[in-house]
Amino acid sequence: MSTFRNPFAAAAAALVLSACGPQAQPQNPEAPPAETPSQPSTDTAGSALPRELDPLFAQAAQEFNVPAELLKAVSYAETRWQMVRGEAEFPGQQPAFGLMALRGADLEAGAALAGVTVEAARTDALSNLRAGAARLSQLATDAKVERGDLSAWAPVVAQLSGITNPEAQAEHVHRSVYAVMNEGAVALNQDGSVAVSLEPVKVEARFERPQVRAMAAGPDYASSIWRAAPSGNYSTSRSHNPLMIIIHTCEGTYGSCWSWLTNSAAGVSAHYVVNESGSEISQLVREAHRAYHIGANYDSSLNSGKEAWLDGVQSNNFTIGIEHGGYASQTSFPAGQIDASAKLSCDIARDNSIVKDSYHIVAHGKLQPATRTDPGPNWPWSTYLSKVNSYCGTTTPTGEIIIDSNSANNDASKARFSLTGAWSDGYSAGYYGSGYYYATTEAISAPATFEFYLPTAQTRTIDAWWVAGTNRSTTAPFISYNAAGAEVGRVSVNQQTNGGKWVQLGTYSFSAGWNKVQLSRWTTPGYVVMADAVRVR
Numbered sequence: 343m344s345t346f347r348n349p350f351a352a353a354a355a356a357l358v359l360s361a362c363g364p365q366a367q368p369q370n371p372e373a374p375p376a377e378t379p380s381q382p383s384t385d386t387a388g389s390a391l392p393r394e395l396d397p398l399f400a401q402a403a404q405e406f407n408v409p410a411e412l413l414k415a416v417s418y419a420e421t422r423w424q425m426v427r428g429e430a431e432f433p434g435q436q437p438a439f440g441l442m443a444l445r446g447a448d449l450e451a452g453a454a455l456a457g458v459t460v461e462a463a464r465t466d467a468l469s470n471l472r473a474g475a476a477r478l479s480q481l482a483t484d485a486k487v488e489r490g491d492l493s494a495w496a497p498v499v500a501q502l503s504g505i506t507n508p509e510a511q512a513e514h515v516h517r518s519v520y521a522v523m524n525e526g527a528v529a530l531n532q533d534g535s536v537a538v539s540l541e542p543v544k545v546e547a548r549f550e551r552p553q554v555r556a557m558a559a560g561p562d563y564a565s566s567i568w569r570a571a572p573s574g575n576y577s578t579s580r581s582h583n584p585l586m587i588i589i590h591t592c593e594g595t596y597g598s599c600w601s602w603l604t605n606s607a608a609g610v611s612a613h614y615v616v617n618e619s620g621s622e623i624s625q626l627v628r629e630a631h632r633a634y635h636i637g638a639n640y641d642s643s644l645n646s647g648k649e650a651w652l653d654g655v656q657s658n659n660f661t662i663g664i665e666h667g668g669y670a671s672q673t674s675f676p677a678g679q680i681d682a683s684a685k686l687s688c689d690i691a692r693d694n695s696i697v698k699d700s701y702h703i704v705a706h707g708k709l710q711p712a713t714r715t716d717p718g719p720n721w722p723w724s725t726y727l728s729k730v731n732s733y734c735g736t737t738t739p740t741g742e743i744i745i746d747s748n749s750a751n752n753d754a755s756k757a758r759f760s761l762t763g764a765w766s767d768g769y770s771a772g773y774y775g776s777g778y779y780y781a782t783t784e785a786i787s788a789p790a791t792f793e794f795y796l797p798t799a800q801t802r803t804i805d806a807w808w809v810a811g812t813n814r815s816t817t818a819p820f821i822s823y824n825a826a827g828a829e830v831g832r833v834s835v836n837q838q839t840n841g842g843k844w845v846q847l848g849t850y851s852f853s854a855g856w857n858k859v860q861l862s863r864w865t866t867p868g869y870v871v872m873a874d875a876v877r878v879r
Contacts, residue, residue, distance in 0.1 A: 392467060393531050395423065395441075395538035402471040406456075406479040411523055412495050413475055414540045416502065417441045419518035420595065422618070422676075423529050423538055425467060426669040429715060431593040432602060432610055438594060438669070439463070440470030444477070448502060452477035478502060496520070496549035507601030512552040514597045520547040560625030563689055566614065571604050571626040575611035576633045582660035583771055584629060584694040585649065587687050587703045588636055589664055591716040596667030600624040603665070610634045612663040613690075620682030629690060635663030638710040645708065648701040648750050649776055651767075657709055662690050670707070670718030680722060684729035691734065695842065697751060697775050698731050743878040745792040745859075748776035756795040763788025763863070765873070772842035774807040778874035783815050783867050789860040790873030796825075796852055803849045803879050804831070804859055808872035810841025815869040819862040820847050825855030834865070837872050844877055 392398065399417075403410035417423055420443035428437035428445070436446030444452055444463060452473030453463040462469040481498045488494045499519050500511045526542035560566030592599035596617035603611050603626055611633040615624045627633040636657045642650040652660060664686060666679060691698045700723060707715040745757040752758060763786065765779040779790060796802070804822055808814070814837035822831040831850040847859075861873045 393535065393537060395467070395529075396536070398468050398471050399538065401468070402475040405472065406475040407489055408475045408478050408482070409489070409492055409495070411540060411543050412492060412499070412519075413471070413478070414538065415519045415523040416474070416478070416499060417443075417471075418522050418527055418540065419514070420503075421669070422672075424669075424672060425465075425470070427464070427671045428593045428669050431590065431665075431714070431716060432608065435593065439465070440474075441467060442470055442474030443594070444470065444474055445504070448477050448504070449473065451480070455480055474502075491548075492523070492543065492545045493548040496547035499547075500549065503595070503598065505595075505598045505601055507597075507605070508550070509552060510597040510601035512550055514595065515547050515549045516551055518595070518597070520545065560614075560623075562629045562693065563614070563623065563625055563686060565685070566623040566625040569600055569604050569624045569626055571611040571633070572606040574606055575603065575608055576627045576631050578631050580630070580632045580659050581655065582652070583769055583773075584662050584690075584696060585652070585660040585702065585776060586657075586662070587664060587690055587696060588657075588661045588706050588709065589683075589703065589717050589721065590635065590666065590706045591668045591670050591672075591718065592665050593669055593716070594667070596622070596624075599665050599667060600626065612665040614663070614686060615665040616667065616679055616683045616686065618667040618676055618679055620676065620678030620680070623682060623686060629662055629694065632658050633663050634658055635665075636661060636706060636710055637713070640709065644711065645701055645704060649748075650750065651776075662694070662696075663706075664690075666717065668717075670714075670716040672718060673720050675717075675721060680726055681729065684726055685733050687726075687730045688733040691730065695772060695774055697746075698727065698734060699751075700727060701751075703727060703730065741879075743794045745794055745876045745878070746775040747778050747790070747873050747875060751775045758793045760791045760793070761788075761873075762791070765790065768809070770809050770811070772809045774875040778809060778872055780870045780872050781863050783863050783865050783869045783871060785864055785867075787862075787864065789821075789862045790871075791858050791860050792873075792876035793856050793858040794876075794878045795856050796854055799851070799853045801849060801851050804847045805844040805877040805879065806835070806847055806859075806861075807844055807875040807877070808837050808841055809874060810837060810839055812838060813870055814838045815865055815871050817865045818871040819865055820859055821862060822848070822850050822852075822859045823857060824851070824853040825857050826853060 399410050399414050403413045421441055425440055430437055438445040450460055453460045455476035456472040458469040463473040481501055485498055496515050500515050503514050505511045505514055523543045523545055526540050528539040529537045531537050558568040560568045600615045602608050611627050612635040613627045613633050638657055640652045640655050640657050642653050687703055696702050705717055743757050745759055746752055747759055749759050765781040767777055768780050769777045816836040816838055817834040818837045819834050824830050831848045833847050859876050861871055863871055
């Protein structure tokens with residue numbers, strides 16, 4: 343049972359059933375940001391959400407001759423019975439509002455039919471429900487629906503969703519709206535009283551069912567479904583290896599999200615989309631390719647100064663984007679969705695040597711704050727990053743220290759890196775953290791130095807990480823020193839093999855203070871040595 347609070351009130355809800363949520367549409371994220379930024383979601387507008395929603399659903403349903411069960415099911419499928427205040431995640435997308443996630447022409451038409459202002463339909467729970475019911479009623483009249491037959495409303499449900507892809511429409515109707523009607527759902531206030539409930543109603547939607555066919559697994563994530571984006575929505579080339587994972591919300595449902603991003607008219611894409619319950623993930627673009635999911639050049643000042651060498655680079659060149667069914671204005675995210683997404687992020691980070699921290703797994707809104715806030719203030723970052731590291735088995739053990747060749751990634755109180763002499767930076771695939779340094783081998787004392795601080799004398803095991811290649815030294819010398827400068831261990835390693843992973847160098851006795859491991863260049867000439875990262879454990 344997961345719980346959440348409504349954006350405009352202190353009412354919390356426990357949900358019995360998972361389903362899929364609302365709609366999304368486009369903008370080329372590699373184009374300059376829009377001049378008028380989307381309004382961030384706040385709770386300063388509109389009335390507080392009442393403790394009892396059942397009477398409001400009943401009132402709106404009766405007034406506009408719409409089945410109350412249907413109205414509740416559509417609302418649950420779209421917003422999980424939350425008052426959302428959406429933003430435009432994709433170019434041309436109209437933001438969604440309220441319990442019914444009304445947007446654009448549907449919002450305006452519904453408000454007019456209900457006799458309320460558009461602003462009231464956006465921000466007031468009853469006005470939003472009345473506008474949604476009025477719009478459904480109008481669509482039912484146009485379609486000549488037999489109103490007492492719940493199954494006959496299915497085409498109207500599909501039309502209101504705004505989804506145009508037939509497969510996504512069928513999934514929305516059968517696996518979201520009608521699924522919740524068949525299974526039922528309930529939301530509870532914080533004191534345990536019922537805010538809204540939907541009793542199970544056994545009904546079969548009169549709508550073409552989703553195709554029964556074998557779905558290919560995603561090429562990079564076996565637990566995903568491969569729904570390839572058209573070539574115009576992404577590029578097969580990148581200027582950099584993936585260094586960051588960007589977390590997005592679709593500002594709509596999972597089905598509307600992947601269906602739009604696989605539409606050639608969109609011009610945009612993401613690598614993955616995770617559904618609301620975490621039961622399904624779609625891969626749309628290969629991780630090696632550049633998806634168009636973030637419309638901003640990188641600015642390290644927005645990310646605590648990390649990776650400043652990327653400043654000015656278009657962010658899609660070095661990021662992998664994960665969209666999530668839902669909204670930045672949500673007050674919580676389903677536990678299943680967070681868990682599934684964390685497993686995915688672990689897999690991406692592991693395969694691409696991405697650092698699993700808050701500077702390299704980041705919010706869309708953090709890197710594009712002028713026009714985006716997703717995934718919003720209530721994304722559970724601490725829990726999420728903890729899960730990512732737990733699934734990857736990389737939760738840092740107590741006392742473990744990693745010294746990266748990019749000092750920005752290090753904890754300066756216990757890890758630091760420096761170079762002597764002429765070294766070049768490189769970014770071939772397989773590096774740890776944020777690139778590496780390399781230098782030619784020759785009879786010269788000009789090492790790369792990895793320093794680490796120990797509060798007491800300790801025996802520690804030293805590991806190193808490098809990128810393998812045929813021009814690497816087969817006798818790269820790693821020399822360990824204690825804080826007094828005395829050599830405590832020396833080993834030569836073959837850097838033509840064992841790349842892209844931790845390789846044990848040895849176990850040595852170190853003293854209190856700043857100890858160090860140096861990678862020397864003084865070995866057989868004609869090669870290069872690779873200074874990437876050192877781990878102390």
